[in-house]
Amino acid sequence: MALPHSQRKYDLILFGAAGYTGKLTAEQVLQHTPSSLRWAIAGRSPHKLELLAADLDRRFPDRVPVGIFIADLDEDALEKMARATRCLISTVGPFIRYGTAVVEACAVNGTHYVDSTGEITWVKEIVDKYHKTAKVNGAIMIPQCGMESAPADLAAHTLVKSMRDSYNCPVGDVTLCLHELKAGMSGGTLESGMSLLEHSTLQEVVHATRTYALSPVRGYDLPFAWPMRRHPELGILTKWIQAVPDTVYVYRSWGTFDRGQYYGENFNFMEYRRANNWISAVFWFLMMCSITVLPIFAPFRWLARKLIQPGEGPTAEQMAKYRIEYRGVAEADDDSETPKKVFVKLTYEKDPYTCTGALMVQVAMSILFDEDIQAKKLGCGILTAATVATPEFYRNLDRTGFHIETKLL
Numbered sequence: 403m404a405l406p407h408s409q410r411k412y413d414l415i416l417f418g419a420a421g422y423t424g425k426l427t428a429e430q431v432l433q434h435t436p437s438s439l440r441w442a443i444a445g446r447s448p449h450k451l452e453l454l455a456a457d458l459d460r461r462f463p464d465r466v467p468v469g470i471f472i473a474d475l476d477e478d479a480l481e482k483m484a485r486a487t488r489c490l491i492s493t494v495g496p497f498i499r500y501g502t503a504v505v506e507a508c509a510v511n512g513t514h515y516v517d518s519t520g521e522i523t524w525v526k527e528i529v530d531k532y533h534k535t536a537k538v539n540g541a542i543m544i545p546q547c548g549m550e551s552a553p554a555d556l557a558a559h560t561l562v563k564s565m566r567d568s569y570n571c572p573v574g575d576v577t578l579c580l581h582e583l584k585a586g587m588s589g590g591t592l593e594s595g596m597s598l599l600e601h602s603t604l605q606e607v608v609h610a611t612r613t614y615a616l617s618p619v620r621g622y623d624l625p626f627a628w629p630m631r632r633h634p635e636l637g638i639l640t641k642w643i644q645a646v647p648d649t650v651y652v653y654r655s656w657g658t659f660d661r662g663q664y665y666g667e668n669f670n671f672m673e674y675r676r677a678n679n680w681i682s683a684v685f686w687f688l689m690m691c692s693i694t695v696l697p698i699f700a701p702f703r704w705l706a707r708k709l710i711q712p713g714e715g716p717t718a719e720q721m722a723k724y725r726i727e728y729r730g731v732a733e734a735d736d737d738s739e740t741p742k743k744v745f746v747k748l749t750y751e752k753d754p755y756t757c758t759g760a761l762m763v764q765v766a767m768s769i770l771f772d773e774d775i776q777a778k779k780l781g782c783g784i785l786t787a788a789t790v791a792t793p794e795f796y797r798n799l800d801r802t803g804f805h806i807e808t809k810l811l
């Protein structure tokens with residue numbers, strides 16, 4: 403039986419804290435959560451965790467010393483960890499190899515859960531297997547809460563909310579573009595990308611990448627979208643590799659909010675990357691196709707793994723130069739000749755891994771402390787970032803440096 407939350411030792415456990423994303427997430431906890439938060443770092447290596455805890459306690463002397471929880475992927479250890487906390491953030495990846503037992507322990511024990519995965523076949527698997535269990539046991543579980551796919555999901559939700567609040571109209575076309583990305587990659591991300599292909603069948607990939615793969619309801623077949631195009635407000639747009647996982651995730655939100663009626667029955671989400679000109683658009687198109695296709699071949703994966711190891715990632719000096727900007731436009735689905743439009747801009751003046759930490763921590767805070775979230779009204783289960791997005795959530799996110807602004811066009 404699930405242990406009542408009032409009897410749990412911690413509010414939050416960060417599992418995988420000693421990894422590249424885990425360390426950045428731990429800093430976000432210390433910088434942007436209430437000092438009364440009862441929390442611990444967790445992982446399999448006592449030595450790494452002690453070193454990390456000592457470093458964090460030295461750098462954040464005003465906070466209560468961080469707790470340490472030792473857990474590997476053993477069933478008993480995961481059960482104990484899930485029962486020790488109200489919410490668990492996991493950065494232990496590749497999730498397709500290590501994530502399922504963690505999700506099961508949380509779903510069965512009614513422990514809220516947030517993770518940094520981008521592995522869409524795995525997300526489909528856990529939604530199919532554990533959504534009902536999580537609901538029955540009162541767990542709010544939000545996977546895919548980092549760069550993949552929270553910014554796209556929050557952008558789409560913000561556009562829809564703005565259209566509803568301003569015009570009370572459903573939304574038709576939404577075009578989101580990655581306007582600027584200066585970033586590097588971690589070894590954990592590379593390993594996860596390779597693992598996804600090695601541990602999924604072609605059929606699983608095809609199933610998990612269909613637009614409505616994660617949606618609780620199915621909508622209309624969407625019109626064909628050109629892989630490169632010019633948009634009146636966003637400029638020349640080209641293929642972006644995250645568009646597929648982001649789109650599938652956004653449509654889980656679409657189907658979750660009033661079975662598609664809140665976003666709109668003709669809601670048509672399209673995601674791209676901005677290009678400076680048509681030559682650059684073609685270059686990025688070919689580049690994105692190569693990145694999608696080449697990892698299918700084992701020798702390419704072998705070579706890629708030589709470049710960067712799990713645990714490694716961009717240095718602090720490199721990260722200082724990174725930034726992220728998304729822009730998007732939504733059109734009202736109102737049959738007028740000149741549809742009403744809303745514009746959104748998301749900016750984060752740091753790297754995507756710190757951004758991932760910031761997003762996961764604020765989603766966890768929202769789950770723990772905000773009674774107004776849609777996720778609670780929906781009765782829990784495996785949901786999306788948009789279901790915890792309240793004005794308070796956006797204010798807290800803004801304090802971390804993740805800014806979202808909208809305007810009516």
Ligand SMILES: NC(=O)c1ccc[n+]([C@@H]2O[C@H](COP(=O)([O-])OP(=O)(O)OC[C@H]3O[C@@H](n4cnc5c(N)ncnc54)[C@H](OP(=O)(O)O)[C@@H]3O)[C@@H](O)[C@H]2O)c1
Pocket residue numbers: 418419420421422423424445446447450473474475493494495496497500518519520548549550551588589590591592594595712713714715754755758
């Ligand atoms: N899509 C996105 O937006 C996004 C952004 C950031 C991260 N991610 C994902 O997040 C995951 C972590 O990335 P990363 O760069 O932080 O990787 P990483 O540095 O390799 O960290 C992985 C963590 O998992 C732990 N771990 C691995 N195997 C374990 C096991 N058997 N038992 C317990 N712990 C285990 C590692 O522990 P040790 O330290 O003891 O080895 C480490 O703490 C990856 O799947 C990555 O794709 C996704």
